[in-house]
Amino acid sequence: MTSATFAAPATEPSTGSDGTTRRRYAVVGTGHRARLYVDAMAGEHADVAELAALCDTNPTRLAFHAERARRTGAGAPAAYDAHDVDRMLDEVRPDVVVVTSPDRTHAAHVATALHHGADVIVEKPLTIDAEGMYTILAATRSSGRHLTVAHNYRYAAHNAALRQVVADGRVGDVVSVHFEWLVDTAHGADYFRRWHRDKAASGGLLVHKASHHFDLVNWWTQDVPESVYARGGLRFYGEAAGDGGARYALDLAADPELRSLYLDAAHTDGYRRDQDPFGPGATIEDTLSVLVGYRSGASMTYSLTAHSPWEGYRVAINGTRGRVELDVVERCHSTEGLPGARTDDGGASGCCDVRRRGGRLVLQEHWGQAVEVPLDEATGHAGGDVAMLRDVLRDHLPASAGGPATDPLARRAGLEDGLRAVAVGVAGNRSLVTGQVVPVASLGVEL
Numbered sequence: 191m192t193s194a195t196f197a198a199p200a201t202e203p204s205t206g207s208d209g210t211t212r213r214r215y216a217v218v219g220t221g222h223r224a225r226l227y228v229d230a231m232a233g234e235h236a237d238v239a240e241l242a243a244l245c246d247t248n249p250t251r252l253a254f255h256a257e258r259a260r261r262t263g264a265g266a267p268a269a270y271d272a273h274d275v276d277r278m279l280d281e282v283r284p285d286v287v288v289v290t291s292p293d294r295t296h297a298a299h300v301a302t303a304l305h306h307g308a309d310v311i312v313e314k315p316l317t318i319d320a321e322g323m324y325t326i327l328a329a330t331r332s333s334g335r336h337l338t339v340a341h342n343y344r345y346a347a348h349n350a351a352l353r354q355v356v357a358d359g360r361v362g363d364v365v366s367v368h369f370e371w372l373v374d375t376a377h378g379a380d381y382f383r384r385w386h387r388d389k390a391a392s393g394g395l396l397v398h399k400a401s402h403h404f405d406l407v408n409w410w411t412q413d414v415p416e417s418v419y420a421r422g423g424l425r426f427y428g429e430a431a432g433d434g435g436a437r438y439a440l441d442l443a444a445d446p447e448l449r450s451l452y453l454d455a456a457h458t459d460g461y462r463r464d465q466d467p468f469g470p471g472a473t474i475e476d477t478l479s480v481l482v483g484y485r486s487g488a489s490m491t492y493s494l495t496a497h498s499p500w501e502g503y504r505v506a507i508n509g510t511r512g513r514v515e516l517d518v519v520e521r522c523h524s525t526e527g528l529p530g531a532r533t534d535d536g537g538a539s540g541c542c543d544v545r546r547r548g549g550r551l552v553l554q555e556h557w558g559q560a561v562e563v564p565l566d567e568a569t570g571h572a573g574g575d576v577a578m579l580r581d582v583l584r585d586h587l588p589a590s591a592g593g594p595a596t597d598p599l600a601r602r603a604g605l606e607d608g609l610r611a612v613a614v615g616v617a618g619n620r621s622l623v624t625g626q627v628v629p630v631a632s633l634g635v636e637l
Contacts, residue, residue, distance in 0.1 A: 211586060216243040216284040216308075217267075218275065218299050219291030220251040222451060223313060226575060227288050228255050232262035235583045241265065243282045246291075247272040250455035275299065279306035286311060293398055294391045297322030300337065301329035309336040311582055315401035316608030318393030320616055320633040323609055327635060330605050338582050339608035341405045342574035344601040345581070347566030348549040349574075352505065352516050353410050353599050355563060360553055362511030364411045367490040371403055371503045376524040378476065378496035379438050382427040382467035387474055389619070394474040396420065396622075397615035400494055403503075404482075405603065405611035407492075410507065413484040414637055415610060419627045420618035422478035426497035429470045440464040480618050499523055500545055512555035519547050577601075610637050 215231060217224050224244075231239040241259050244267050246252045252269045260266050270278040272291070279287070279302070287303035289296055289312040297317040303310050316339050317323055330337050343349055356364065373381075381399070386392040408415065442453040442464050452463035465471075476496040483489050501521040507514050522545045554560040581594045581602060603611075613635070617628040630637065 212238050212240050213285040213583075213586060214240045214242040214282070215286050215288055216245060216278060216282055216303075217241065217255075217288045217290060218245045218272070218303075219289060219295070220244055220246040220248070220255045221290065221292075222447070224255055224288075224290045225258070225447075226579070227290065228259050229262065230579045230583060232259055235579065236263065238587065239583050241267045242284050243268040243270060243278050245270040245272055245275055245278055248455050248458050248461070250458055251451050254450045254455075275302055276306070279303065279308065284308050289313060292385055292391055293318045293393060297325040300326050304329045304333040304335045304337070307333070307335065309338075311338045311340060312608070313340045314342075314405070314608070315393065315397050315612045315615070316605075317612060318391075318397050318616070320635060323612060323616070323633065323635045327605065327609065337605045337608070338585075339603040339605075339611075340578060340582070341402065341409075341603040341607065341611065342578040343402050343406055344409055344599075344603060345574040345577035348516060348518055348551065349406055349410075350599055350601065351551055351563055351565055352507070352514065355514050355551070355553055356410050356507060356509075357412075357599065360512065360555065361507055361509030361514050364413070364486070364488050364507055364509050366488060366508045367407055367411065368506045369403060369407060369490060369503070370493045370505075371400070371495070372498035372501055373399070373494070373496045374498050374501040374521055374524045375438070377501055377521075378498070379427065379467040380440075381474070381496060382472050382476070383440060383465045384463050385461070387465065387467075387472040389473045392474065393612070393615060394619060395476070395494060395496060396422075396478060396480070396618045397612055399496075400478070400480075400492070400618075401611040401615055403492065403494075404614040405607060407482075407490055408607065408610050409600075409603075411484065411486075411488060413486050413488060415482050415614050415617075415630050416485050417483040417627050417629050418614055418617035418621055419481045420478065420621040421480075422475040422494075422622060424472060424475055425477040427467045427476050428472045429468065438467050475622070478618075480614070482614055512553065512558070514551065514553045516549065516551050518549040519545055522547055606637070609635060613637060 217227055228241060231241040244252055244255055256267055256269055268282060287308045287310050289299045289310060291299055293315055296312055300310050300312050317326060386398055392398040442448045456462060478494040480492040500523050502519040505516040549565050551563040551565055552560050553563055584594055613630050613633060616633060617630050621628045
């Protein structure tokens, strides 16, 4: 953690020729996820966002995104090595720092940016352990700057519709939640090829992946997690599972972007993006079951399977007035023989007649018949990212000048939301080790 001597706030955002206020951004971490922000600042949100600097440990990835920014019209951002974050912040003085680096580095980068007087947008998860939670909490309080956590699934239309049903009181007071998340083998294997396979780097899927889901439940129910019990293990991937063969091989050379970002960059730092998911060294779980108790007295049963034949999720919320069920299919099945193909959430593939891609929200109040709530078709990362970027990159503008309209669902996630989301995963990881119920309060961080 950096010194507690705080810099003055970053320079005031500039004003464009059309009178629009523009903020200057630095992006720390130039892997695949950084593209989302680089493209947004060069495209739809170029009128309000200027990409001033990029920072990473790998010069090849830095050069890739710098060239992409120049090619797409975002200008020529300054490039800095990750060891020079302080120098970058002193020289560039960005208004906002976007942190898209590996999860284990989030706490240090977030705290450093806040101490230098910048606001921060950090990709989920906020951090991976209790120490990181405390570091970020202390830095945010001391600096007085603003922190946004990019929990983009709140912006997906299906999830917002479920939040609206609960907020309208249609199911009454929430008493229990069942949440099952299925990651297919195309997507699931990817976590065991890259740095996420090391729990010390990612916090495991209970933190890296499930923080999405724990945040949704916290948001849907407007409740606070208090206790966690978890069971699980490495049941499908890993060395003991055997050889997955060609079905799980990833050819980085077959995808131009993955080749540029990782294959061509490996000589610099030795990082391999295409490790064998059935090889040695994986320390994370692929099968998890969690029981969470909430402040209101409600409970949640949660299940994560990272080796399903299809991808999506099923949620049921039971209340004192009835029950609401959300079923979402993000990908109908995995397909063999797609070397180099990216498998982001919501990726399309040919679907069968039995399991159709999309969502269904069904509400049934006590003594009444079931009714289907209409849903927008956009879902997953694809639908959520677009709406989230519009919100977080334009939040400094009034609605009359193109800023986000008032959001009664409070979709923007801040410090408190980020802490509550990772608290479940951090406590769950402790429970996996001890076999005991872990009080969230034992993490030592006020929620």
